[in-house]
Amino acid sequence: MRLALKLERRKGVDPTQGRDPKLMYGSQSATKKVTVPELRARKSTLLGSPELAPKIAMVTAYDYTMARLADEAGMDMVLVGDSLAMVVQGLNTTIPVTLDEMAYHCRVVARGLTRAHLVGDLSFMSYQVSSAQAVESAGKLMKDGAESIKLEGGQEIAEHAYRIVRVGIPVVGHIGLTPQSVHAFGGFKVQGRGEGADKIMADAIALEQAGAFAIVLEAIPPDLAADITSMLTVPTIGIGAGAHCDGQVLVCSDLLGLSRGHQPKFAKRFANLGDAAVNAFSAYVQEVRAGTFPAAAHAYKANAQSAAAQSERRPPISASGDELDAPLALDRWH
């Protein structure tokens, strides 16, 4: 069945068009904005060489500081994911976050990016009702700085995706474990086993035909992700979908080791900033309590007046802490 769904792969144009790929992809010094046509052309199977089409690196960010750091590191795509409900707002699922909240975070993340492409996530119930609602919601995120939008679902939302693409808004699809459907799935569970594999294949085709320029594959078996990747002409971006996708995405707090609770199996920690932060906070607490912070190095220069003049400003205090000369110019303290 899966084989029957395979499309003949169309050969793409070399996206580098004679330019040095190192300057185009992932170099810290490259500050030119990553564009949708460039990302679409990063279909590794079209070019067959990781030198010519390095895999797409994508991460979530929810604020200006994180966005700047990811951008400086050479990230290709930054996603303001609705995972912000769980990472930033401390909720159990992504369902409650609103479109207004997504728009606010798109606005602040956009200010931190000079190179990476910014994807805004459509929140639960901001696109499922109708194509008109989907286009309107997508437009809102674009006005707030997104350069493309992502929405969850396959065949059932393909028409909405098509309408969004038709008004000139680039679309990223998202299939497999789509967290907005967590209750229908009965939890955050791997999708696409058994019969489910054919549905996800068909979803991928529907999204490509609707005009999505990339598709996120979340929590599906690696062989299914590999089949989808070789079938599609647009890049796949995996998260818990194995090594054969055209790119990878991770949640920034998982990648940096900032998350304190359960970490999904696929979420490799590239640093342990959570522990580093706790250590730094506790060192600060100690120093403030002990009075060793701030030291002279952290204080501004004193006023130009002499030490004598300054001491005159203060009522002299005895060793017991009592004021010795209370009437001394209390008015100077105002």
Ligand code: KIV
């Ligand atoms: O919201 C999110 O962070 C996402 C990624 C996990 C793909 O959708």
